[in-house]
Amino acid sequence: MSAESWVLIWESLLETIYMVAVSGAISALVGIPLGVLVHITRPDQILARPVLHRVLGVVVNAARSVPFIILMVAIIPLTRLLAGTSIGTTAAIVPLSIASIPFVARIAEGALNEVPGGLIEAAEAMGATPFQIITRVLLPEALPGLIHGMTLTLVTLVSYSAMAGAIGGGGLGDLGIRYGYQRFDPVIMLATVVVLVVVVQLIQSAGEKLQARCEHK
Amino acid sequence: MIRFEKVSKVFRGSSGTVKALDDVSLWIPEGSIYGVIGSSGAGKSTLIRCANLLERPTAGRVVVDGRDLVQLSPADLRNARRDIGMIFQYFNLLANSTVYENIALPLKLAGEKAARIEETIAPLLELVGLEDKRDSYPSQLSGGQKQRVAIARALASQPKVLLCDEATSALDPKTTVSILNLLRDINRKLGLTILLITHEMEVVKSICDQVAILSDGQVVEHNDVESFFLNPQTDLAREFVRAAVHEKPIEDLPAGIQKEQTEGSHPVLHITFLGNSTVQPLITQAARQFNLDFSIIQADMETVHGKTMGFLTVEVVGDELNAKSAQAFLRKHDLQVEVAGYVC
Numbered sequence A: 001m002s003a004e005s006w007v008l009i010w011e012s013l014l015e016t017i018y019m020v021a022v023s024g025a026i027s028a029l030v031g032i033p034l035g036v037l038v039h040i041t042r043p044d045q046i047l048a049r050p051v052l053h054r055v056l057g058v059v060v061n062a063a064r065s066v067p068f069i070i071l072m073v074a075i076i077p078l079t080r081l082l083a084g085t086s087i088g089t090t091a092a093i094v095p096l097s098i099a100s101i102p103f104v105a106r107i108a109e110g111a112l113n114e115v116p117g118g119l120i121e122a123a124e125a126m127g128a129t130p131f132q133i134i135t136r137v138l139l140p141e142a143l144p145g146l147i148h149g150m151t152l153t154l155v156t157l158v159s160y161s162a163m164a165g166a167i168g169g170g171g172l173g174d175l176g177i178r179y180g181y182q183r184f185d186p187v188i189m190l191a192t193v194v195v196l197v198v199v200v201q202l203i204q205s206a207g208e209k210l211q212a213r214c215e216h217k
Numbered sequence B: 001m002i003r004f005e006k007v008s009k010v011f012r013g014s015s016g017t018v019k020a021l022d023d024v025s026l027w028i029p030e031g032s033i034y035g036v037i038g039s040s041g042a043g044k045s046t047l048i049r050c051a052n053l054l055e056r057p058t059a060g061r062v063v064v065d066g067r068d069l070v071q072l073s074p075a076d077l078r079n080a081r082r083d084i085g086m087i088f089q090y091f092n093l094l095a096n097s098t099v100y101e102n103i104a105l106p107l108k109l110a111g112e113k114a115a116r117i118e119e120t121i122a123p124l125l126e127l128v129g130l131e132d133k134r135d136s137y138p139s140q141l142s143g144g145q146k147q148r149v150a151i152a153r154a155l156a157s158q159p160k161v162l163l164c165d166e167a168t169s170a171l172d173p174k175t176t177v178s179i180l181n182l183l184r185d186i187n188r189k190l191g192l193t194i195l196l197i198t199h200e201m202e203v204v205k206s207i208c209d210q211v212a213i214l215s216d217g218q219v220v221e222h223n224d225v226e227s228f229f230l231n232p233q234t235d236l237a238r239e240f241v242r243a244a245v246h247e248k249p250i251e252d253l254p255a256g257i258q259k260e261q262t263e264g265s266h267p268v269l270h271i272t273f274l275g276n277s278t279v280q281p282l283i284t285q286a287a288r289q290f291n292l293d294f295s296i297i298q299a300d301m302e303t304v305h306g307k308t309m310g311f312l313t314v315e316v317v318g319d320e321l322n323a324k325s326a327q328a329f330l331r332k333h334d335l336q337v338e339v340a341g342y343v344c
């Protein structure tokens, strides 16, 4: 493979990392609080609001059931509004974030549901405020589950970012399609796939290590 | 220190309503260890959870250290709760936090500085005997050690009251004894008022000063522990005491015992007494004086509230009137005598 090809792959890799990192961070910053909200509004939880809980649940599920490729096209006006353009890596961050927020929220809710109710009661008995219960009990106890969820999210984002690449988003997926498929250069296509596999492996094993370090069950 | 005044609690669920507490009034004196006993579903947990308003009563007042908790604003209630420690059957420790961090939790919630937290926790670790487990995680501890951490955590905010919800029910008998001893120590050293609920009479027998029996949400009987064991007033109390002293129910004794007196039958007596020195001579004397034969069916000595108590079941053979006089004689000498049934 030529030096030129290596440069192409390197640049595409950086673009992929950029898209995945930024949309991953946004999805955590919005998705985890949303998951907390869905959790604590459950009828048996500290901020029981059954109606709000149900509405949030429906919204999260609806957002999750839209196929990414359709979501990406459907929200182009919003993307243009937020990113100023609808093509390129920065533009791709908008649909990637919007697709992963409900995913993270659902996973966070699941991790929070695993925290035993007795712990919440113990904290209430100590005079904890609802906010303290969230920050001192719920989140620390759910941390391993949250890390597991974020690992899944990042892996999913890598493959979504490849799809986003296909409609002009840049990154490894874009490179694979342009060179491998359209110009029929199997070497670059193969190299792209190998790099993607390595990226996913790295995310997965880093996530598992981090999770094991916080888990003391 | 804690006063339940006409406390009722009704749960409304899809399957109808349950009256878990029905007009309960109890007074737990400062510095005492007060036990509430009852069968499963009697309302014990609901009662103790009303003492810090984890459960809000449907009616009545809960006064702790002079404050009616029901009237407090959410913020004042949180403050009041800092003076009320609580431990649970399944410990409820943070799994991903160390022993130290767990004990520090109530102090962090109260906004204490790290140095102050360190100062408070070191003696607590010593008190519960876990100095060497400071950086362990709960999963590395035995059940008894976990409950010790929970006790230290409950004491961290220097409460005046400790609530124990079946605190030893998940522990083996030996560990139970060590935890009960620790609670007794804390009660004496710190003057802490302890309200505990349990379905095990063993707990009441070994550490409580006073006891109440709950049944279907109502207080059936309450008394100091000695009187309760010596002279239970209700059938339910008698049943609990009998079970606690390993006395077989009368129906399980060798055949032929009946409730009713018939021609030629003689009485079987339950005799309960405090101390053990005077009983033997008293029974010998009664046998001689009234020309009777006492044959012991079962006998058990127990330590109740630190005192020795005896529980005898005897068959009295001889003249019917003399047997009655013997009972009166024994009663006069401060033995509790009760006719359990008759045998032929």
Ligand SMILES: Nc1ncnc2c1ncn2[C@@H]1O[C@H](COP(=O)(O)OP(=O)(O)O)[C@@H](O)[C@H]1O
Residues within 6 Å of the ligand: B011, B012, B013, B018, B019, B020, B038, B039, B040, B041, B042, B043, B044, B045, B046, B047
């Ligand atoms: N949150 C609840 N919702 C509905 N019913 C409840 C609830 N908590 C307790 N109960 C009912 O109240 C009664 C007393 O329960 P509880 O106080 O837990 O008894 P105990 O601790 O003596 O076993 C039981 O019939 C139980 O089913």
Ligand SMILES: [Mg+2]
Residues within 6 Å of the ligand: B044, B045, B046, B166
């Ligand atoms: Mg209970």
